[in-house]
Amino acid sequence: MADRIITSEMTEKTLRKISNETGIEISSLARLSIALSIRFYNYQELQLNDTKGREIRRQSLFGREEQLYKIILNVLHKKDFSDDEFVSNDSVVKKHVEHGVQLMAQMYEEVNYDASELLARLGSLVEDKGVSYAPSDVPKINVHVGTDQLTKDKIFFEINNTIRHANSHLAIMGKPGVGKTQVLLKILADIRQLSNYQTNFIFFDYKGDVASSGKFTSATRAKVFKLPEQILPINPFMLPDYTETQVKISAKEKAESFASINRQFGTVQKGNLTEAIKRAYDARNGFEKRYPDFSEVANIVQQMYEDNNKKPDSLVEILKDFSEFGIFWDHSRSDKLINRVSEESFIVDLHQLPVLKELVAYLVIERLYKEMASLPDSLTKDGNRFIRTILVIDEAHNYLSQKNPFLQRIIREGRSKGIVVFFASQSPNDYMQDFFDFQELLEFSMIFACDGVSASAVERLLGCSRTTAKSLQQMVAKLKPFQVITKGISDTDDYTVFKGEAFYKNY
Secondary structure, three states, X not given: OOOEEEOOHHHHHXXXXXHHHHOOOHHHHHHHHHHHHHHOOOHHHOOOOOOOOOEEEHHHHHOOOHHHHHHHHHHHHXXXXXXXXXXXXXXXXXXXXXXXXXXXXXXXXXXXXXHHHHHHHHHHHHOOOOOOOOOOOOOOOXXXXXXXXXXXXXXXXXXXXXXXXXXXXXXXXXXXXXXXXXXXXXXHHHHHHHOOOOOEEEEEEOOOOOOOOXXXXXXXOOEEEEOOOOOEOOXXXXXXXXXXXXXXXXXXXXXXXXXXXXXXXXXXXXXXXXXXXXXHHHHOOOOOOOOOOHHHHHHHHHHHHHHOOOOOXXXXXXXXXXXXXXXXXXXXXXXXXXXXXXXXXXXXXXXXXXXXXXXXXHHHHHHHHHHHHXXXXXXXXXXXXXXXXXXXXXXXXXXXXXXXXXXXXXXXXXXXXXXXXXXXXXXXXXXXXXXXXXXXXXXXXXXXXXXXXXXXXXXXXXXXXXXXHHHHHHHHHHOOOOEEEEEOOOOOOOEEXXXXXXXXXXX
């Protein structure tokens, strides 16, 4: 019968630091870490680390409450743990301590290592307040999108209704000037208000008109980051953990990201970037902030090229652009870093950025996916699923042809995590890509006036017959501004035509 656990070295370091700053005993913090892990439970996260840290005795960990903790963990895991399975260095308690301390460390970083703020945040968890990624209630998000042209009935999209809809992904399509952006902004503003501002969004603005709309940013409480005038306070190299395996995977994925955007980025450049990123992570080993930045990676690449008498190539040029424009946060800055992108609403204004637009979006999407993968499933109540955040890609026709595996995974896997994608593009044809079936996975579609629309694209997006799709081709071309065709609202209708609601008329 084991009478103690031994934490990992990193967990001991974290517990000691927080204990010194808060005055709370390490055993009490370890007990709290179990509670945190149970609260934000995700079994895939519970990884055993080393046993080079601190011993914590059973009695110190549980006091008189051991039986209560054992009952809770038995119910949570649906298993009756033996004594060694419950407490040992290969036990469920050890796993939950490690996981809970990771969560506590992340919270500590998010409040900029302010001990009083950490205690306040931990207190808010006890009171069930202010925890956007674990709400106690799930609001219905039924958005008024327009008025039926025939019946004059109001048209609503039940965005988070899991009984009626397979997912919450949406595509808005139409040529410039037909009102699609106004309708999109109205939908986003409504979602923010209907969710009591708990559902966030990340908006990639390729024209700059959304970022410059004071009414929209005020109505949605969204931050604006205008590139390259401002930096984007995100570090693309942050990971859920920094094991050797995770670092290798991240380095290879970054190299693939660069290659998918830049055709001049070949096998040699991918190999050099992968090696440089791994070295950059190694150089941060032992630091409190384990993630490197683009300046550090650029310096390592430069040194590698000098050591091997290599001339500058596409890799050097890309990293030079990142460094010179200062697009992403780096360790030299005092700007507050966004640690959880799913917990912020912000607009990335890309229209004045002369280079790297798609790559900037790609890296933020990758960061969102990594964060999504480590989150517990989103709460569902009365058939409604809580939506954490919406990824909004404007001018998506410039982006859909890029083979972005992280975007594809968000579309495929985001439903259970409450992560949703909204596209705005110029035509239904944009979603017909050989490498990925966007059309099949877009539950909501709004077709405004478009030119040259294929019948097959209309058929797939609306779920109508081929005959109906062919008859709609001419109608789509002749739609007036704010006229929209969508899937049939009634089960008996192939499609519905309505007049869309504009943001400027409602806010």
